[in-house]
Amino acid sequence: MFPEFHSENLPKKESAILEKMESNKEFIKTLLQIEKPTFQNFVKPYQRIQTELGDLVTEISHLNSVKNNEESQTIYSRLLPILSEYYTDLGQNEEIFSAFLKIQNSEKNLNHEASKVLENEIRDFRLSGVGLDKETKEALKQLRIRLSDLSNQFSQNVLNATNAFAIYLSEEEVKGLPESEKISAKQEDGTYKFTLHFPSYIAYMTYGENRDIRKKLYDGYCTRAPENGKLMEEILEIRDKEAKLLGFPTFSHLSLATKVANSPEQVIEFLDHLAVKAKPIAKQELNEIKSFAKKLGQTDLEPWDLTFYSEKLKKESFSYDEEIYRPYLEKETVINGTFVFLQKLLGVEFKQVNTPVWEPSVLCYDLVVEGETRSRLYLDLEMRTEKKGGAWMHNWKPHFQDETGKTELPVAFVVASFPKATKSQPSLLRPSDVVTLFHELGHALHHLLSRVNEAFVSGVNGVEWDAVEFPSQFLENFAYEPKVLELFAKHYETKEPIPNSYIETMVKAKNFMSAMGVVRQLEFAKFDMLIHKEKPNETRVQEILDQVRKEISVFTPPNYNKFQNSFTHIFAGGYAAGYYSYKWAELLSANAYYSFVDRGVFDLDHAAHFRKTVLEKGGSGNAMDLFRDFYGKDPDIDALLRLNGIAA
The missing domain is CATH 1.20.1050.40 (Endopeptidase. Chain P; domain 1)
Structure with a gap:
């Protein structure tokens, strides 16, 4: 099959x-x-x-x-x-x-x-x-060939730069780090290795007490792949030429031709509207961190201090510490519990199967709905050096019916970079890892539950880019639901369920400093839209970024921070003039999520309606129309603000 x-x-x-x-x-x-x-x-x-x-x-x-x-x-x-x-x-x-x-x-x-x-x-x-005439077609073709090569180079440069950096620390220098992080970083010679790969980098930035080492890591992270500055310039120039050849005023306009949003102006207005709501709260949040750091003797807060003091404040405010959750989030138990949750939420059953895989730790499952095997999912969740960082869903095959009437079933991969099991402990996840797992499974279900018979609009195929995150963000929100956590959050040694007080704390802490997170996303999104409205050189790219930061951001990084050189989402992924999609889709997902929560989370009739109007339809209809079929009306921005803990 x-x-x-x-x-x-x-x-x-x-x-x-x-x-x-x-x-x-x-x-x-x-x-x-x-x-x-x-x-x-x-x-x-x-x-x-x-x-x-x-x-x-x-x-x-x-x-x-x-x-x-x-x-x-x-x-x-x-x-x-x-x-x-x-x-x-x-x-052509x-x-x-x-x-x-x-x-x-x-x-x-x-x-x-x-x-x-x-x-x-x-x-x-x-x-x-x-x-277009023959000459213009040829020009367009050459531009696209060059563009695909530049994007690949951009991505590879970031990976190479990330792999090239490592620091080895003594016992004294890893003070403050949780035991589980030290176990992950420990080398045979007794030193501790930290790299720019995200799990390792963020662990030290969050808990490492040595400020100089945090700065060294921060500097390494935000100055990666400086050679990408010139590639970025050429990428933007080629995209602008491509847009002009196709009769669009800018690449931003070309990008939106295949999305739900109508114009760059509409997107910028949406982002600015959210920024007006979020920035004053983000300022308050930053002042809280500053005065807290001051109390601890740190008067000048720098970017490499932010995560560290934010975590300390979170601990003090809520007694929240991601580390205390990890023994309750053992990877295998989380996976099995997640499947129980998805069966209760959406009526989807997962059956493990034995089949060839590319790595022994990869797991494979068939998805069964109402007794019928509908699709297959591969899970590859552990960090490895030869694996690109981050997490994603990769669709291998779509659901469709060929010209002879034969039905092909969909297959997808979910990939993440979770901590590896060691000799002394299994793979223990953070709450944020569970959110990542739910997010990617949301993408997978969108693809795997498709009932569409035309390959080009089945599953995630043909879904407008600014709506493709809708099912994934919808699902990730449930990672904070007490009714969901109690299905799998059990101590890996004692099998004790996670205490209710931990869940309450986690829910409260979810929106801790959330407005700062929102303005950061808005900054990336507006920057992306604006640089694609012209063809800026490397210097001008920086000017646009500085200007956007002035308008939206509440904490300005140092001049040498060249985050744009590793912004693979827009220079080597599919998000060019489309990064706003995360927030746009979040608007849909927040409304859909609360429609479940307000019904008590598990409601199989409502779930069947969601499955049939959204998940099974894939890209076969305009995403906004499908949303309205499910929800009965347009999405409301108040739900998005509620989700982020921002007053409407």
Whole structure:
């Protein structure tokens, strides 16, 4: 029923991709000879062959992320320009475009899924440069090939810089760190190793008492990959050229052509509106930290002090300490409990299966709904050096029905970088790790529960970028619900359930300094939108960032902080002129979440309604329309403010 995932023999996978591209080109020639193209005889097989190629590419890009080595880097880098050329040629193919137009005009009784495929494809053909003269098309193609190479370089530079930095500390220098963090960092020679990989970096910044070492780590982190400054300049210039060739005034306008938001101005207005609400509260929060630090003898608060004193204040205000939760959040118990939660919340069952995996610690499950096996999920949650940092969901195969009526089932991977088990203790998670797990599972469920029969709009395919975070943010909110935590938060040694007082504290602490977190996200989002409204050079990028910080931020970092050089979301990911999507989607997720909470959390009728109107529909409808189908009206900004603990 499901294909096996094989991680060996990358050169063979590379050959398969190259062969598939060639056979697709030949197949398209035969499709174009069809006298009367229809959705059934033309669009269906076209979707199938492109999906098959996408599945093969996912295997290599996935392995490059989870088993990154010289071979995977070389092969992936070699494939990128070829793939970019393939997709550019495809997107500019006038004959396919006119076949799609013909089908759209002649077949008036298509269902909404098929209509959405045609609508998206015709829009994307136009965005790819169909209708442009030969010279302009070629220019666009070259720009995109260059862009894909630059983005890959940008990402690799950040990874290389992150891997290149390490400091080794003595027992005295790790004072203040929780035992579990010391165990993770301890080396065979008795020293403690700290790096810029996030779990390690954030551990020292949060608990490390040695201020000089915090500064050293902070400086290393915010000055990574300085060579990316020039790459960023070229990326922005290429994006601007691309937009102009396609008839858009700026790249921001081009980016929004495939999103729910209508214009850069509308996005900026939304961000500014939130900033007006959040900034005064963020200022109060910062003053609280400053006066608290002063009490402890620290008069000049610097960026490398912020997390440290914030954590101390949190402990004092709520007796909240992420560390005391970790013994109650043993990874295996959390995973099993999460599955119990998802069954109670959404009626989804997870059954573990044995199948080939790329790493022994990877787990695999089939998803069963109402007795029917619907999809497959792989979980790869432990930190490894050859794995890129952070967490993500990677969709391997979508749910669809091919032209013969055969149904293919979806498969996805959820990847994270949680602490590894050691000889003396199992993998113990922080509450923030549980939030991450729920978030990525939200993406996975959006993909895996799809009932859409057209591959291009099934699961996360075809979902507008500013709505794709909706199901993930919706699910992560439940990580703070007492009714959810009691399902799996049990002490790994005594099996005692987590005390109620801990849960109450955690819920109170959730919105601790949340307005500062909100303004930070707004700063990133507005900066992203503004730099894509022009083609700034490296100096001008900094000026825009400084200006945005003046308007929104409450704590200005030092001049040498070049966070933009490692802002992979927008320079090497899909968030260019789209970083605002996190907050936009949070608006939808907050409203949906409270609709469950206000019904007592577990309500299977409401859940079935959510599953059928949102999760099973994937990208087959406009995200805002699907939201309204579920919610019955437009989202309300008050729910977003309530979620962040900010008074409306």
